Amino acid sequence: MAIKHWPEHDRPREKLVKLGPEALSDSELLALFIGSGCNGLDAVQSARRLLENHGPLRRLMDMDASRLRKLPALGPARACKLVAALELASRHLLADLERGDSICDPGSAGRYFKLRLRARPQEVFAALFMDTRNRTLAYEELFTGTIDTATVYPREVVRRALLHNAAAVIVSHNHPSGRAEPSASDREITSQLFEALGLVGVRLVDHVVVGDGPPVSMAERGWLKRDPFART
Structure with a gap:
């Protein structure tokens, strides 16, 4: 079943808006970047498979764009978006300590x-x-x-x-x-x-x-x- 047919409270995007990002699992957060699944899987299922085969999350997120782009359900565009998002998050957190x-x-x-x-x-x-x-x-x-x-x-x-x-x-x-x-x-x-x-x-x-x-x-x-x- 496609995610758009899930109950609204189970959909990652709606869940994030209502409860905040901390309420989402690793696979649900990753699914928001993937957007759509592959090989008959929805985005959440694809994200779970990524974490099962290439995780845990820390190991997956430590990969550079050249490695991420080769993984199923990602590809060049999504890999670059994911790396850019991680860098933005790091810079935001670092800025608090670098502003004096x-x-x-x-x-x-x-x-x-x-x-x-x-x-x-x-x-x-x-x-x-x-x-x-x-x-x-x-x-x-x-x-x-x-x-x-x-x-x-x-x-x-x-x-x-x-x-x-x-x-x-x-x-x-x-x-x-x-x-x-x-x-x-x-x-x-x-x-x-x-x-x-x-x-x-x-x-x-x-x-x-x-x-x-x-x-x-x-x-x-x-x-x-x-x-x-x-x-x-």
């Missing part, structure tokens, strides 16, 4: 870095430079490594902090393997950065590790000084 608002808790920092780094195939070490009120000055990706390591040079982090006249820094790196738990070497470089930045009067506010699931905040774990998000 203060980052006042580990959760905000974790969300920011997860959007930036989660889908990267190599380990990337990045820094968010902030003023005395924890307002963002600049974001930089400082070191890029392999699938499981990236060499970090504290001296370069200090140099970039001074260049931006930063009073505080939050650093982050991703674990492409998916497990966000910090390693012993992650904790060691955090200690080195804390000491090096402290010598020039810059606070290391947090080191966030990004993987699948919630990011891990070393500040929240108590591995940095007490109340690192307090403004000077």
Whole structure:
């Protein structure tokens, strides 16, 4: 049965308008992009099959347009629309933290870095430079490594902090393997950065590790000084 013949409360578009996007399942949201199904399936059934064969949703959404366009029920036009929608969503969420608002808790920092780094195939070490009120000055990706390591040079982090006249820094790196738990070497470089930045009067506010699931905040774990998000 075509979706237009479904009861109105079951149709994805009408359901979204009435209840909001959070009420829709992954397959229903995806079906809104697909528009129409293929091979005798409606859009929702096609979306479910996509998720079954190429999911879960995170894995499917991490594909680039060149891979998405080859999947059944998508093709070039729909693949490009889907990638563009994801990029718009990311830019919208990032804009809240890039307009000069203060980052006042580990959760905000974790969300920011997860959007930036989660889908990267190599380990990337990045820094968010902030003023005395924890307002963002600049974001930089400082070191890029392999699938499981990236060499970090504290001296370069200090140099970039001074260049931006930063009073505080939050650093982050991703674990492409998916497990966000910090390693012993992650904790060691955090200690080195804390000491090096402290010598020039810059606070290391947090080191966030990004993987699948919630990011891990070393500040929240108590591995940095007490109340690192307090403004000077």
